[in-house]
Amino acid sequence: MIRIFSRWLYWAALFFSTVSVAFSQAVATNSDYVLSVALDRPDAMYHRGDTVTYTIKLLHGDKPASDAEVNWMISKDGVAPSTKGDLKLTNGTATLTGTLDEPGFLQCRVKFRTGDKDALTAYGGAAFDPLQIKPSLPVPDDFDAFWATQKKKLAAIPMNARFTPVSSNSIKVIAFDVQADCLGAPVSAYLARPPGSNTHSLPILLTVHGAGVVSSQLGSAQGWARQRFLAMDMNAHGLPNGKTNTFYSDLFAGDLKEYYYRGLDSREASYFLGMFLRLVRALDVLTAQPEWDGRTVVVYGISQGGAQALAAAGLDPRVTFFAAGVPGMCDRTGSAVGRIGGWPKLIAKGQDGPPEANVLEAARYYDAMNFARRTRAAGILTVGFIDTVCPPTTVYAAYNALSGKKQIFNDPPSPHALSKAATEAMRKAVLEHVREMQNKK
Numbered sequence: 336m337i338r339i340f341s342r343w344l345y346w347a348a349l350f351f352s353t354v355s356v357a358f359s360q361a362v363a364t365n366s367d368y369v370l371s372v373a374l375d376r377p378d379a380m381y382h383r384g385d386t387v388t389y390t391i392k393l394l395h396g397d398k399p400a401s402d403a404e405v406n407w408m409i410s411k412d413g414v415a416p417s418t419k420g421d422l423k424l425t426n427g428t429a430t431l432t433g434t435l436d437e438p439g440f441l442q443c444r445v446k447f448r449t450g451d452k453d454a455l456t457a458y459g460g461a462a463f464d465p466l467q468i469k470p471s472l473p474v475p476d477d478f479d480a481f482w483a484t485q486k487k488k489l490a491a492i493p494m495n496a497r498f499t500p501v502s503s504n505s506i507k508v509i510a511f512d513v514q515a516d517c518l519g520a521p522v523s524a525y526l527a528r529p530p531g532s533n534t535h536s537l538p539i540l541l542t543v544h545g546a547g548v549v550s551s552q553l554g555s556a557q558g559w560a561r562q563r564f565l566a567m568d569m570n571a572h573g574l575p576n577g578k579t580n581t582f583y584s585d586l587f588a589g590d591l592k593e594y595y596y597r598g599l600d601s602r603e604a605s606y607f608l609g610m611f612l613r614l615v616r617a618l619d620v621l622t623a624q625p626e627w628d629g630r631t632v633v634v635y636g637i638s639q640g641g642a643q644a645l646a647a648a649g650l651d652p653r654v655t656f657f658a659a660g661v662p663g664m665c666d667r668t669g670s671a672v673g674r675i676g677g678w679p680k681l682i683a684k685g686q687d688g689p690p691e692a693n694v695l696e697a698a699r700y701y702d703a704m705n706f707a708r709r710t711r712a713a714g715i716l717t718v719g720f721i722d723t724v725c726p727p728t729t730v731y732a733a734y735n736a737l738s739g740k741k742q743i744f745n746d747p748p749s750p751h752a753l754s755k756a757a758t759e760a761m762r763k764a765v766l767e768h769v770r771e772m773q774n775k776k
Contacts, residue, residue: 399427460720520573538631649706719749
C-alpha cells in the first residue's frame with residue numbers, strides 16, 4: 336500500500352537547508368527550464384514503512400520559476416497503486432512524501448509543461464528493502480528439460496566456424512570476422528586477441544548487444560583484447576557485419592521491427608530462442624580456440640545484453656562470470672503479482688489489460704531471473720533507480736535469485752543508461768574475477 340502526502344517549502348528553506356540531496360534527473364526541451372526531483376537520503380534506501388521526501392525544483396534560467404504548477408504521480412515503480420495530482424510551486428519548489436509497505440521501489444514522476452506540447456519530466460526513485468523482493472512466479476517445472484532439448488538440437492549442428500581476417504586499428508591486436516552455424520541465424524561476430532598469444536593463456540570475454548539492430552562492434556573486441564582477453568563481440572541477430580548504418584536501420588524499421596514481440600505466445604516460436612542459443616554456440620567457438628586459458632569465461636552485456644549475459648550463465652556451465660548492466664527480461668511475469676515486469680513488456684504497445692495465459696507462460700522460459708536461479712557463476716548487476724525500461728524492481732528480483740558470489744551496483748540517479756561509475760564497477764569486477772581465476776592455477 337502506498338501512502339502519499341504533500342507540502343510546500345519556500346525557496347530559502349530549500350536552498351539553505353542542510354538536508355542531503357540524493358540525486359536529480361532533468362530532461363531538457365526547447366526551453367530554458369530545468370526540472371529536478373531529489374530525495375532526502377543520499378543512497379535512496381529505505382525500509383518498509385519509512386517516509387521518503389521528494390523535493391521538486393523548477394528553474395527558469397538560473398532562477399526559481401515563478402507561479403509554476405507541476406503534475407505529479409507517485410507509484411509502485413510505475414504501476415498501481417498510484418496517487419497523482421497537480422501541485423503549485425512556491426518560489427520554484429515543493430515537496431512530496433510517500434511510503435511503501437512492501438519490498439520494492441517507489442517512483443515519483445513530475446511533469447511541467449512549458450506552454451507548448453512538450454513537457455519536462457523528472458523522476459525520483461526510492462528503494463524499500465529491495466533485497467527482500469521475491470520472484471513473481473516459480474521456475475517452470477520443465478524449464479531445464481526445455482532448454483536441454485534446445486541445446487541438444489544445437490549440438491547436432493556442426494559449428495563450421497569461419498574466420499576472416501579484418502584490419503585492426505592497433506598493432507597490438509589480431510582480429511577476425513567470425514561466422515558459425517547455429518539453429519536459424521548464424522553466430523556473427525568479431526573476435527580479437529593479442530598477437531603472439533601462447534596457448535592456454537587468455538581468459539574469454541564475450542560482449543553481447545542491447546536492443547536494436549547493429550553490426551558487431553570491432554572496437555569492443557579490440558578494446559578487451561588489448562587488456563589481454565580472447566574477446567568476441569557478437570551482434571544479436573546473426574547479421575553480416577560491417578554493413579552501412581542504413582542497412583541495419585532499414586532492418587530495424589522493416590523485417591526486424593519489434594522483433595522482441597515475435598512469438599510472444601509460444602516458447603518454441605519466441606524470437607529469443609535463436610538469440611539465446613547463439614550464446615552457447617559463440618562459447619563453443621571461443622572455447623575451441625587454443626589461446627583460451629581453459630578456465631575463465633566472462634559474458635558482458637547491457638540491457639538486452641544484460642539479459643543475454645544472465646541467460647548465458649544459466650544455460651552454459653562454462654561461464655564463470657557475468658556482467659549484466661541494467662538487465663532487461665527480468666521478472667517478466669511481475670503483473671501476476673501486481674508488480675512491474677521487465678522489458679520487453681508482455682503486452683504489445685497500445686494494448687491494455689493483463690497478458691493472456693499463454694503469453695505469461697511462454698515468458699517464463701525467457702526470463703533472465705529464471706536463468707539467474709540456475710547459474711552458479713559469479714557476477715555483477717547494475718540497477719538504475721529511475722529506470723523505466725528495465726525497472727529496478729525487476730533487476731532486484733533477478734539479483735535476489737542468484738546463489739553464487741554476486742554484487743549489485745546501485746545507481747540511484749540513473750535512468751535506462753550505464754553511468755561512468757556503473758561502467759567502471761562492471762569493468763573492475765570483471766578484472767578482479769580474472770585475477771582470482773589466475774590465482775587458482
